[in-house]
Amino acid sequence: MSATTAPVPTPVVVQPPKVETPFRRMASEFCESKTAVVGLVIFAIIVLIAVFAPLITPQNPYDLAQLDIMDGRMEPGTVGGAGFTYWLGTDDQGRDMLSGIMYGLRISLLVGAGSAIIACAFGASLGLLAAYAGKRTDTVIMRLVDLQLSFPSILAALMILAFLGKGVFNVVLALVIVEWAYYARTVRGTALVERRREYIEAAQCLALPTHRVIFRHLLPNCLPPLIVVGTMQIARAIALEATLSFLGLGVPITEPSLGLLISNGYEYMLSGKYWISFYPGIALLVTIVSINLVGDQLRDVLNPRLKK
Amino acid sequence: MSVYLLRRLFQSLLVMLAMSVIVFVGVYAIGDPVEILISPDADQIERERAIKALGLDLPLWMQYLSFLGNALRGDLGRSFVFNEPALQLILQRMPATLELAFGAMFIALLIGLPLGLYAGLKPNSMGAKVVMTGSILGFSLPTFWVGLMLIMVFAVQLGWLPSTGRGTTVDVFGLRWSFLTWDGLRHLAMPALNLALFKISLVIRLTRAGVRETMLMDYVKFARAKGLSPARVTYVHVFKNILIPVVTVVGLELGSTIAFSVVTESVFAWPGMGKLIIDSINVLDRPVIVAYLMIIVLMFITINLLVDLAYSALDPRVRLENK
Numbered sequence: 239m240s241a242t243t244a245p246v247p248t249p250v251v252v253q254p255p256k257v258e259t260p261f262r263r264m265a266s267e268f269c270e271s272k273t274a275v276v277g278l279v280i281f282a283i284i285v286l287i288a289v290f291a292p293l294i295t296p297q298n299p300y301d302l303a304q305l306d307i308m309d310g311r312m313e314p315g316t317v318g319g320a321g322f323t324y325w326l327g328t329d330d331q332g333r334d335m336l337s338g339i340m341y342g343l344r345i346s347l348l349v350g351a352g353s354a355i356i357a358c359a360f361g362a363s364l365g366l367l368a369a370y371a372g373k374r375t376d377t378v379i380m381r382l383v384d385l386q387l388s389f390p391s392i393l394a395a396l397m398i399l400a401f402l403g404k405g406v407f408n409v410v411l412a413l414v415i416v417e418w419a420y421y422a423r424t425v426r427g428t429a430l431v432e433r434r435r436e437y438i439e440a441a442q443c444l445a446l447p448t449h450r451v452i453f454r455h456l457l458p459n460c461l462p463p464l465i466v467v468g469t470m471q472i473a474r475a476i477a478l479e480a481t482l483s484f485l486g487l488g489v490p491i492t493e494p495s496l497g498l499l500i501s502n503g504y505e506y507m508l509s510g511k512y513w514i515s516f517y518p519g520i521a522l523l524v525t526i527v528s529i530n531l532v533g534d535q536l537r538d539v540l541n542p543r544l545k546k
Numbered sequence: 547m548s549v550y551l552l553r554r555l556f557q558s559l560l561v562m563l564a565m566s567v568i569v570f571v572g573v574y575a576i577g578d579p580v581e582i583l584i585s586p587d588a589d590q591i592e593r594e595r596a597i598k599a600l601g602l603d604l605p606l607w608m609q610y611l612s613f614l615g616n617a618l619r620g621d622l623g624r625s626f627v628f629n630e631p632a633l634q635l636i637l638q639r640m641p642a643t644l645e646l647a648f649g650a651m652f653i654a655l656l657i658g659l660p661l662g663l664y665a666g667l668k669p670n671s672m673g674a675k676v677v678m679t680g681s682i683l684g685f686s687l688p689t690f691w692v693g694l695m696l697i698m699v700f701a702v703q704l705g706w707l708p709s710t711g712r713g714t715t716v717d718v719f720g721l722r723w724s725f726l727t728w729d730g731l732r733h734l735a736m737p738a739l740n741l742a743l744f745k746i747s748l749v750i751r752l753t754r755a756g757v758r759e760t761m762l763m764d765y766v767k768f769a770r771a772k773g774l775s776p777a778r779v780t781y782v783h784v785f786k787n788i789l790i791p792v793v794t795v796v797g798l799e800l801g802s803t804i805a806f807s808v809v810t811e812s813v814f815a816w817p818g819m820g821k822l823i824i825d826s827i828n829v830l831d832r833p834v835i836v837a838y839l840m841i842i843v844l845m846f847i848t849i850n851l852l853v854d855l856a857y858s859a860l861d862p863r864v865r866l867e868n869k
Contacts, residue, residue: 392806400827486827487824504694507697527682530682
């Protein structure tokens with residue numbers, strides 16, 4: 239500052255002292271990896287595209303009045319009857335693939351993130367309960383977790399959807415049932431260690447109600463591994479939803495996710511019309527990879543064993 | 547050991563029973579059993595007769611017992627579509643699925659072990675970094691989409707490999723196998739590689755982690771100090787020790803490979819159990835769905851039991867813990 243050379247001391251703007259909160263430390267450590275930051279930025283862009291899809295797409299792919307069957311199966315880059323260019327081509331009904339993908343991202347992200355959040359809340363509560371209550375409760379919950387984890391997720395989801403039938407809600411429910419066990423196991427592992435700490439004992443000595451001890455004292459200290467698992471599980475949920483929709487068991491045809499778009503292009507694949515399946519797949523891949531990159535770095539940042 | 551075996555067997559039986567309750571509740575209680583078990587073409591009189599014959603007017607627990615009794619006798623209903631016993635229908639398609647799953651496991655080990663070994667021995671080389679990045683991609687790529695891309699490249703554009711079906715099969719012990727003919731192998735190549743993709747990444751990561759850990763062990767240092775050649779240290783001392791965990795995990799993964807073959811079979815129209823169940827779900831052929839679920843549960847429990855037993859046989863520490 240020029241305050242030292244100036245004859246009249248100008249009022250120095252007092253910077254508030256930088257407090258190192260856990261969040262700030264985490265953020266700066268996270269930024270150490272360039273790939274992870276790139277992943278985060280790409281994921282943020284994908285979320286923005288999904289949220290604002292109706293405003294930025296050249297066409298509403300579900301408004302039949304805007305579709306022109308004459309524009310069906312056009313190659314990427316062709317100018318259609320409506321006057322704009324189909325950068326990624328069109329599907330069999332003359333739907334612009336780019337618009338379709340942007341709308342598809344909405345469904346995919348909604349189902350993926352929604353199921354992950356519900357599964358997290360449910361699984362984490364059971365995991366905390368198992369660790370805190372111990373004894374019988376612990377045994378029963380953990381046997382359930384073991385049972386759930388011994389069956390591959392795709393199979394369990396298949397079973398549930400075979401009973402319940404298609405639908406966005408049913409898919410979310412199936413994903414929650416498939417995924418809660420991962421959260422429960424993770425939280426229980428951490429909570430078992432944390433609950434022997436003095437601060438829990440202190441909270442218990444203050445005669446705080448049990449739910450307060452669990453959710454206000456125990457839970458915050460079990461968050462780091464939960465965040466890591468949660469990030470990875472969102473990616474898994476999106477992939478699983480796409481797979482189920484591809485198999486025709488997931489979302490209904492009125493709400494096509496990326497998986498369903500890929501499935502629609504399957505029959506045109508053999509005649510060389512690759513773009514109907516190719517581009518939604520790329521969108522799916524970029525989404526999953528960007529989430530995984532973020533999750534990978536979070537795991538390193540939040541793992542106390544790797545602290546320098 | 548025999549006590550442990552008995553206890554595990556008992557646990558497996560319990561799980562099987564629990565799963566049968568879940569499947570029963572899922573199909574008989576959530577859905578309408580009349581619609582599930584009686585062909586929709588039946589008229590009112592036939593319908594009522596069938597309800598009586600199937601015992602659907604009995605209380606739920608009695609229905610469950612008769613369901614269980616029939617299942618134990620191997621009677622899981624008849625398919626509406628094929629008009630054949632559901633169990634037989636599935637067992638006919640099992641060799642195709644097993645062939646695909648074992649083919650995928652073989653490819654995973656064949657590609658994964660050498661790459662993992664290389665990445666573990668030279669962790670800082672350029673090649674190792676490429677291998678590891680590739681393995682992340684292998685985890686992230688959606689299987690069904692990769693399958694479509696394989697078809698597009700190798701079947702549509704290059705025309706090297708057939709895109710669907712099993713090709714020529716040979717009868718051995720009354721079962722049809724395609725890996726014994728050249729045409730069958732050509733049909734098997736793409737689906738097996740597609741199914742193997744995820745496992746290749748897994749084997750690479752496991753092998754690499756194992757190698758890096760084992761290289762620091764005292765017995766490896768000792769083998770080196772003894773003056774053994776680096777090749778002997780790598781292939782006899784290191785490799786043998788990492789093989790146990792890798793093979794165990796790959797064995798464990800057999801179940802999930804069979805499960806994921808549902809996807810691969812649908813993409814490549816491979817006529818296995820997985821394709822059958824997807825087709826059955828789509829046309830609501832529920833006896834086949836029930837039979838498939840019961841068989842797959844039984845299969846999983848058996849695989850889990852065998853892996854646990856193999857593990858305790860290979861690693862004495864597991865046995866001691868369970869005493």
